[in-house]
Amino acid sequence: MSYDVIVIGSGPGGYVCAIKAAQLGLKVAVIEKRATYGGTCLNVGCIPSKALLHASEMFHHAAHGMDSLGIEVSAPVLNLEKMMAHKDATIKSNVEGVSFLFKKNKIDGFIGTGKIVAAGKVSVTAEDGQVQELDTKNIVIATGSDVAGIPGVNVDIDEKVIVSSTGALDLTKVPQNLIVVGGGVIGLELGSVWMRLGAKVTVIEYLDKLLGAMDADVSKQFQRMIAKQGMDIRTEAKVTAVEKTEAGAKVTYEPVKGGEAVTVEADVVLISTGRKPYTEGLGLEGAGVALDNRGRVEIDHGFKTNVAGIYAIGDVVKGPMLAHKAEDEGVALAEILAGQHGHVNYDVIPGVVYTQPEVASVGKTEEELKAAGVNYKVGKFPFTANGRARAMQVTDGFVKILADKETDRVLGGHIVGFGAGEMIHEITVLMEFGGSSEDLGRTCHAHPTMSEAVKEAALATFAKPIHM
Ligand SMILES: Cc1cc2nc3c(=O)[nH]c(=O)nc-3n(C[C@H](O)[C@H](O)[C@H](O)COP(=O)(O)OP(=O)(O)OC[C@H]3O[C@@H](n4cnc5c(N)ncnc54)[C@H](O)[C@@H]3O)c2cc1C
Numbered sequence: 001m002s003y004d005v006i007v008i009g010s011g012p013g014g015y016v017c018a019i020k021a022a023q024l025g026l027k028v029a030v031i032e033k034r035a036t037y038g039g040t041c042l043n044v045g046c047i048p049s050k051a052l053l054h055a056s057e058m059f060h061h062a063a064h065g066m067d068s069l070g071i072e073v074s075a076p077v078l079n080l081e082k083m084m085a086h087k088d089a090t091i092k093s094n095v096e097g098v099s100f101l102f103k104k105n106k107i108d109g110f111i112g113t114g115k116i117v118a119a120g121k122v123s124v125t126a127e128d129g130q131v132q133e134l135d136t137k138n139i140v141i142a143t144g145s146d147v148a149g150i151p152g153v154n155v156d157i158d159e160k161v162i163v164s165s166t167g168a169l170d171l172t173k174v175p176q177n178l179i180v181v182g183g184g185v186i187g188l189e190l191g192s193v194w195m196r197l198g199a200k201v202t203v204i205e206y207l208d209k210l211l212g213a214m215d216a217d218v219s220k221q222f223q224r225m226i227a228k229q230g231m232d233i234r235t236e237a238k239v240t241a242v243e244k245t246e247a248g249a250k251v252t253y254e255p256v257k258g259g260e261a262v263t264v265e266a267d268v269v270l271i272s273t274g275r276k277p278y279t280e281g282l283g284l285e286g287a288g289v290a291l292d293n294r295g296r297v298e299i300d301h302g303f304k305t306n307v308a309g310i311y312a313i314g315d316v317v318k319g320p321m322l323a324h325k326a327e328d329e330g331v332a333l334a335e336i337l338a339g340q341h342g343h344v345n346y347d348v349i350p351g352v353v354y355t356q357p358e359v360a361s362v363g364k365t366e367e368e369l370k371a372a373g374v375n376y377k378v379g380k381f382p383f384t385a386n387g388r389a390r391a392m393q394v395t396d397g398f399v400k401i402l403a404d405k406e407t408d409r410v411l412g413g414h415i416v417g418f419g420a421g422e423m424i425h426e427i428t429v430l431m432e433f434g435g436s437s438e439d440l441g442r443t444c445h446a447h448p449t450m451s452e453a454v455k456e457a458a459l460a461t462f463a464k465p466i467h468m
């Protein structure tokens with residue numbers, strides 16, 4: 001069989017690239033080694049984690065958030081099996097959706113391990129060991145990423161007691177004590193899930209703050225809020241050992257600034273210290289495809305590797321490991337392969353942490369602007385001064401907008417608050433169009449909405465807010 005494009009990996013990068021390429025008239029095949037399409041994101045990442053985040057938030061709300069609204073309910077009872085069934089059904093409907101779209105777009109799907117034999121030739125090894133060879137004009141590597149583990153520490157992840165995100169999405173009972181190693185996105189999202197369901201959660205983080213890459217104001221405020229919810233946060237603590245015990249596991253960490261090592265015990269330990277590009281068994285060495293010093297497939301601005309006819313996108317290449325970044329690269333590459341001019345604007349990629357409150361960010365942080373010597377101005381507005389937030393009892397958090405001091409062009413937006421992950425998109429669209437804080441502040445916003453806080457933060461950036 002001969003194709004225009006063979007995509008290896010069916011995550012958000014691969015499956016979106018395949019669909020777009022087929023829509024543009026190319027003959028496309030996708031090879032996936034998992035039993036179902038959709039990659040990390042749909043099977044063990046974005047989708048299952050959001051199903052559990054939503055369900056656990058509802059549980060928490062039923063237990064703690066109703067009385068003050070005048071709704072008296074008896075204490076909710078957790079049926080974890082049913083909650084997990086909701087998560088599994090969510091995964092199933094999403095992965096089946098991808099299968100449907102492949103059929104609709106006449107994409108040939110192969111379940112098996114893809115290996116690049118040479119430019120233009122890919123083999124697929126099925127689970128039963130059968131191998132078939134496919135010919136193609138172009139190969140797209142979209143093999144994603146895998147758990148990185150803790151650099152320099154030997155950890156035996158059994159997905160029961162010492163778990164990665166995959167095991168943490170599938171626990172069969174609520175741990176009494178959960179230790180989270182790494183206070184990044186995965187640790188805080190999945191730590192929140194189990195804390196809401198009753199676990200005592202301790203987060204051990206190497207840096208001096210949680211969510212290291214976020215704007216410092218945002219991560220400071222977020223840390224205060226999550227600690228108030230009961231999460232035990234230990235920063236500037238370097239984990240040096242994780243070992244199983246008879247009762248569960250123990251974690252040893254050393255204060256980064258020096259001092260005695262501390263050992264803490266728990267029944268489950270989540271290792272969430274980052275992910276690494278996944279290229280195992282792909283035959284890159286044989287095909288001569290170059291990697292960079294962090295093991296990522298090296299590409300140019302058009303997603304081309306150093307070997308003609310071989311491209312790469314998503315978590316396996318540089319840039320943030322985010323599903324929507326992978327998707328946008330998939331679309332851009334499909335357009336390029338179809339002779340169009342695909343492009344991704346890496347300056348305007350939003351990031352959302354789906355905790356409660358949510359944290360959302362787009363563009364530059366204040367620290368990045370300072371370091372780059374940019375002359376900027378800041379506008380901030382708290383949700384305590386927003387009528388809708390008061391009505392909904394979600395007044396925690398704020399909106400912060402950063403704009404160029406001379407031109408007023410918006411350079412970054414940061415939100416901590418209920419629904420931040422939805423609200424960030426108006427700042428994202430504004431930035432994509434090169435808009436100013438005055439453009440945003442003068443745009444009529446419906447009342448009463450949480451989004452009015454975005455408008456007020458914009459007013460605070462170029463003039464003064466009304467409601468403060
Ligand atoms: C717990 C968790 C939660 C997350 N939540 C979010 C979120 O809310 N929002 C967000 O933007 N991002 C989130 N992410 C990150 C997101 O999942 C990734 O950025 C995204 O999946 C990357 O897409 P991709 O297509 O590059 O790779 P992947 O989704 O990793 O897909 C790669 C696929 O390639 C397959 N593959 C690998 N090698 C081969 C081979 N040789 N042959 C055949 N198939 C192969 C793999 O089996 C896999 O299915 C989360 C990640 C995790 C772990």
Ligand SMILES: NC(=O)c1ccc[n+]([C@@H]2O[C@H](COP(=O)([O-])OP(=O)(O)OC[C@H]3O[C@@H](n4cnc5c(N)ncnc54)[C@H](O)[C@@H]3O)[C@@H](O)[C@H]2O)c1
Nearest residue numbers: 182183184185186187205206238239272273274275321352
């Ligand atoms: N909502 C989302 O968009 C979402 C959700 C989940 C995952 N993801 C993606 O998945 C990727 C992986 O997530 P993650 O949370 O594993 O990684 P991360 O990079 O977000 O966080 C890892 C944290 O572990 C800390 N750490 C590393 N070594 C340590 C040690 N020895 N002791 C203590 N702390 C240590 C790091 O300082 C860092 O803060 C991220 O790139 C993220 O973009 C995104």
